[in-house]
Amino acid sequence: MNKNIFIPMAFSACPKDCFDSCSIITENDKGLRIRGNPMHPITSGFLCYKAKFFVDAALSEKRLKKPLLREGKRGKFREVTLEYALDVVVEKIKEIINDCGGECILPVEYAGNRALISYYFPRRFFNRIGSSVLQHSLCDEAGSAALRTLLGTSVGMDPEDLRKMRMIVFWGINPAWTNVHGWRLAKTSNAKIYVVDPTRTDTARGADVHIDPRPGTDIPLVLSILNVLSNYGIDAKEIGDIVLRYTPEYASKITGVDASRIRDFALDLLNERPFAVHIGYGFQRNIKGGLAVKTIAYMMHLLGMDGNFIYDAKHGIDYVYLGGTARGRIINQVNLARELERNDIRMLFVYNMNPLNSLPNQNLLREVIERKNIFMVVHDLFLNDTALFADVVIPAASFFEFNDLVDSYYHDYIAINQKVMAPPGEAISNHDLFVLLSRKMGFREHYLFEGEDEIMDKVLNDLNVNRDELYRKGFARIRRVRGELIFNPEGLREEIESYSPIEREGYLRLLSPTGIHGVGSQHDNIHGFDIFAHMNPSDALNLNLNDGDRVVIKNEYGTVETFLKIDPSVKIGTIIIYRGSWPSLHGWNVNYLTTDDVQEYSMGAAMNSTFVKVEKVRDV
Incomplete structure (x- = not known):
């Protein structure tokens, strides 16, 4: 791997889980700097508040540079070489497949990195070994x-x-x-x-x-x-x-x-x-x-x-080509803890996600992983909450350190993401990691070793994208694919008749929206998130609470302590705690309280149907 790569200026594309999917001009001549692409009709030359942390994260001394191998209890590690770490992972994969089949391995991934190759290419490996499949039910x-x-x-x-x-x-x-x-x-x-x-x-x-x-x-x-x-x-x-x-x-x-x-x-x-x-x-x-x-x-x-x-956007991208066809057992994402209790899962391979932060009912999830001694592999830039629970941690590349394409679930442009610098130490991109794993598994199929450029060419050909335009402007317009709208109200009446508002006497409804600085759990270790409990003044008065009070918040899922912020923007009867803060930094986050109950539609998340009691912490 060429560790001396240096590109003075290039186009990047934000691969975070966000509607905007911005096109970025990245300069690397006098330090890493980014700005919004002024030619892009949506980005329009400016970036969001969160973008300032992209460079800070990529250059952070907190980044993982060497793989880590667990020693003793969870959270204790020693550094090893990438070669050794992958040998440990492959040996464990083979052991599990021989013992109970590929379905005992579950890739736990989501949209922490939405770039097309980074998101889909690893699925080729997991489909090859016949792993279980995570049903993405957490978001929309x-x-x-x-x-x-x-x-x-x-x-x-x-x-x-x-x-x-x-x-x-x-x-x-x-x-x-x-x-x-x-x-x-x-x-x-x-x-x-x-x-x-x-x-x-x-x-x-x-x-x-x-x-x-x-x-x-x-x-x-x-x-x-x-x-x-x-x-x-x-x-x-x-x-x-x-x-x-x-x-x-x-x-x-x-x-x-x-x-x-x-x-x-x-x-x-x-x-x-x-x-x-x-x-x-x-x-x-x-x-x-x-x-x-x-x-x-x-x-x-x-x-x-x-x-x-x-709500969503699709553009005729061949996702089957990018990731293959999954045929394994379906495991629901939202109530993963309960799925792990009732299914024989012996390895969690985590990438593009921080599940021990972002999934509800955290106490049960952590307890089940510990009790069943599930082997965990985590690929990430930082030693986050999930990595601290891992048996093997592999350092990941930032989006400045690989080539890829980024589409959008909002607008109709695809953007090029060009590598502008090499990953630090033995950090490695999603694509390169799974190429190495396939090689160590002894696989020979070409699709497991297809290069980034070859994949990008195929995607761009399918979309009829002019490469000259893409590399000149950093993005290209692609056709939205929706098909003809139908209207099928069958069953709607029965569904609406089944509706009734949910209330719990003596409880406040807990809402856990995204904060201004975070994308999921990303950036709390760089900037620091709002970890206050926000409450309407009327509710605070009824509970005899004051601004700045230390409060205990509890329900059947867990108990946390934090400080109260009186906030008139909060609806009476609700309390807001922003999601994404790291338990490893603060001792808790909102998902120690959120419900893992699921909806009828796609077993979707229902975290905003969580109810809590709030009390002042009494001085001892």
């Missing part, structure tokens, strides 16, 4: 599945068409923090902006109208909107008698939104067409979250706006 899959049942697709509109809208609704998303380029598109349009969110976020403060329903009450809010619209010729015939019951006054008692504001919202949806709805992922992480997304899409169909949602 419940809503995606619900949209597919109603409309035949979860692929929505091109966000650049937001400029053509008379009204834009951000429903359950805080783009001022998590989709800053989408927020810019909306703010520079002439559209009226609505935000539907329990919390008065920065987005809500910047909108024309903020609708703040209680968490988990989006369905009655939509039904009451349809009730108003029924007076103007909008016929929800599939659920007409249900809609009749949900007058704005009745829905107001459930949602906490004033009846007059419901009427105004309904009339704006009727009169300010065309409108668009950016359907967020946060509010669909509730017990009936998938159904809430489906109900919003149903309302949009009745108003003739069924194509005007933003």
Whole structure:
């Protein structure tokens, strides 16, 4: 490997789990510097708040440079060579396959690195050994599945068409923090902006109208909107008698939104067409979250706006070519602890994810891994919470240290990511790691050794991308693939009839949104996250709590202690703790409290249906 690589200027592409998928100009002549690509229609020459940590992370002295091998109890290691570490991993893989088959090995991965080769290429290896397969249910899959049942697709509109809208609704998303380029598109349009969110976020403060329903009450809010619209010729015939019951006054008692504001919202949806709805992922992480997304899409169909949602994007990329076809046992991501209890999994191979931070019900997950002595391999840049639990830790490359392509689940551009420097020490990219593992396993199939350039050429050929344009501009426009929308309301009535709001007497509802500085758990060790418990002043008064009090927060999943921040932007009856902070730095994070209950749609996450008690820590 050439450790002397030096590229003075190149195009990078942000591979983080984010709508914006920015194109970046990287300069490496006088130290590593990055800036937004001014030619890219979405990036538009600027980067988000989080981007400043990309360089800090890549150059951090905290980065892993040598593989680590566990010695004794978890968290104790000695440094070894990459060659030795891979020999240990391959020997263990062969032992498990011989003993109980490839399905006893589970790759635990997600979207920490979304670059196409980094994300998909490792799957070729795991498909070759016949491993179990992780079902990605943590983020948006419940809503995606619900949209597919109603409309035949979860692929929505091109966000650049937001400029053509008379009204834009951000429903359950805080783009001022998590989709800053989408927020810019909306703010520079002439559209009226609505935000539907329990919390008065920065987005809500910047909108024309903020609708703040209680968490988990989006369905009655939509039904009451349809009730108003029924007076103007909008016929929800599939659920007409249900809609009749949900007058704005009745829905107001459930949602906490004033009846007059419901009427105004309904009339704006009727009169300010065309409108668009950016359907967020946060509010669909509730017990009936998938159904809430489906109900919003149903309302949009009745108003003739069924194509005007933003949720997902697809572009004809051949994912089967990139990663192969998985045939192993399916293991659900959200309730991984319970899946490990009932299935014979003997190895977790973790990459592109920090599951001992980001998955709910952390106490049970850690306890099961320890009790069953599951062998863990972790590939990461840092000794994070999951790496501390590992038997073998392999240092990973940052995105400045490999070649790849990055697509978007939001906009219609693919971007080139060019290697500008070599990984430190024996850090290694996802692609190169699994090439070496395949070689050590004795595999011979060409697809396991296909080079980055060969893969990129195949993807670009399939997409009819002009390479000269891509390498000159750093990105290229690609065609959105959605197919013809259908309308299938079958079963919707029964689903809505099954809905009832969830409450627990004496408890507050815990919300765990993304903070302003993090992408999942990335960057807490570089910048430091907000670890306060944010509470409305009214709830604090009722609980006799003051700003800055040390509080204990508890439920059936766990107990944590932190400091209270009185915050009037928080909805009464809720408490906010931002996700992603590292337990290894703080002793806990919000997922020590979150539920691993799952929804009907795709066994999706329901963390925002968590309830907690909050008490002041008494001085001893």
